[in-house]
Amino acid sequence: MTLLFNNISKHQIPKHINFSLRLNHNLSSYLATNHSQKHANNHFTTQDWAKTISTHITNCRNIHQLNQIYAHVIRTHMLHFHSDPFYWNTIIRAYTSFCFPSKALYVTIAMSRAGIYPDTYTLPVVLKAVSQKTDISMVKQLHTLAIKHGLETNLFCESGFISLYAKVGEFNDAGKVFDESPERNLGSWNAVIGGLSRGGRGREAVDMFLEMKRSGLEPDDVTMVSVTSACGSLGDLGLAFQLHKCVFQAKSIGKSDVLMSNSLVDMYGKCGRMDLAYMVFSRMCERNVSSWTSLIVGYATHGHVSDALECFRGMREAHVTPNGVTFVGVLSACVHGGLVQEGRHYFNMMKNEYKIEPWLQHYGCMVDLLGRCGLLEEAREMVKEMPMKANVVIWGSLMGACEKYGNVKMGEWVAKHLQQLEPWNDGVYVVMSNIYASNGLWEDVGRMRMIMKGRKVEKIPGYSVGETVEI
Structure with a gap:
């Protein structure tokens, strides 16, 4: 001690x-x-x-x-x-x-x-x-x-240590505590599955869930919330259908309906099936702030702007108080729809009506919205007035706006901040080269290309991998 x-x-x-x-x-x-x-x-x-x-x-x-x-x-x-x-x-x-x-x-x-x-x-x-x-x-x-x-080896201590080790990113230590457990109970399985899911290791979380099923243990609502979240991060719709069946089984033995239904709305939303997300939502007997927020965020993520804002209106009419995550979804919808006036309205509503102090994500949405609509000076002022330092995502969105509108002066200003945050990131040279080229500044383009050549900058092609898991 x-x-x-x-x-x-x-x-x-x-x-x-x-x-x-x-x-x-x-x-x-x-x-x-x-x-x-x-x-x-x-x-x-x-x-x-x-x-x-x-x-x-x-x-x-x-x-x-x-x-x-x-x-x-x-x-x-x-x-x-x-x-x-x-x-x-x-x-x-x-x-x-x-x-x-x-x-x-x-x-x-x-x-x-x-x-x-x-x-x-x-x-x-x-x-x-x-x-x-x-x-x-x-x-x-x-x-x-x-x-x-x-x-x-106490029931609650063991699961507590597994969760903590996973939370701080020490997955090997979490696995060691789990492996050395003389009697693995559901709490220990839930801790390791939840830790892997929250740590962005969705595939491992699903594999652990399958292993738990093979051991003869039946999942509860905590298990299903973690594994459906992992499935959502993987975007595996086939797996989502199978997990939905497991949720029905867990519900049949009296587990929390709201918690698991919310997780299904979130999972289908992340998998791109908003029709199924809404179907689950519409059949819920009880809806809380997480229910509405999951649906709003899902609609916003996939560009269903009017559906997201209509859902938010329904949430307010149902007298459910939105939280900070809700407004991230609402502002994201405004970004997708290019709705500047609406974005300003909801941003002010969040601060003035609901007394929610804006997070970095809220500022990020507003900077992205203003930048996409060409209001670069207003976006710059918002970045300057933020009570916290802008991160790479915010600077990156502003850099994208500078590229879109060919704003050389602001592009150079943003590039300086990006280089300070990530000196190893060479992408800024590619974008600045494009900005210079759009303005016919070929000497600057040549200078950027020389820097890129010296740093061996290359554009890496993207790829995707599909998998199928049987439960």
Whole structure:
């Protein structure tokens, strides 16, 4: 745990937990009064007091309340008198639920320093906290701790380590934990399939799913969501039909209908069959934000502009609140349709009506939309005003617009930024050569060609591969 503490310190977190906050006087008074009254009535024990504090921690509505109560815990030395892991776990779980992994880890360190060993409930919660930081060194240290206390084969710890290793891209380590499992349960299979699917290794995820089926285990809703997502990334329609049958089987044994139906909408959308995606959507008894968003994104991806915007209108009429992903789909539809006014309208709606701070993807859509429609100066201003740095995708879309409209000056400006981000990428020379040629600047074209020749730049032809998988 000392190593874990040192590792956290590198992330510029204070060396000691500083909970010298302005304690809420009313809260403290309430707890103290409650304590005194129960004691006076002889119905109070220190164990009851500890359980009362734990209940308040569990019922916290925000991080401010949690900090106040934890400060009270420290001040009253409750954890010194009640050292059961249950109380430590409650605090760790609370900080994790509010997405404060650093504080959750500090409580874990304090627990270790107090000589309290983690139990089967501690590590799964700590692993969830670490998953919010995705730090491989922390994962390895916690794995060592689990082995030391004989918890590495615990049902939830094992699946937690598989998921974490996959999340940080350590698929070999994830596979090793899975392979060394003495008894592979559905949670472990789901962890490895989900990890491979989220990590962009769709074919491996499908292969693992087939292996799980051969082992005699039946998939649940979690399995099917992961494997249908993997199928969508592969664009394999034949496989999609077979997986749809598996979803029906999982539904027949009482698994979540909404979750799996959403995954089918997403899968068919990624495979280009929006008719089937809509068929699944139309038959859903319950639709949530993910249901509508999957359909909107599917329509937008395949250029069905009016369908995407009509679907968004239906979503608003159904009083379903859109999220950031929804607006990525809506703005993408505007890009495909060249709808500048509509794009501006939805971008402002997202910020002003739904109070969603634009992501890099939202800015990317707007820059692409403005660039495609020839509004290069407006696109440039949007890039300059973004609260985050533009990535290669945004610069690339703006570069494409410069090529389309033959804008030499802006093309050179964009090319400079692209070269700073990816100095090894030679594609920028090809595009600049085309821009110079469209303006008859043959000396500059010759200069670009000399650079390309010196760097041995070649255009690599594309190809596609088709596969069929039998389930």
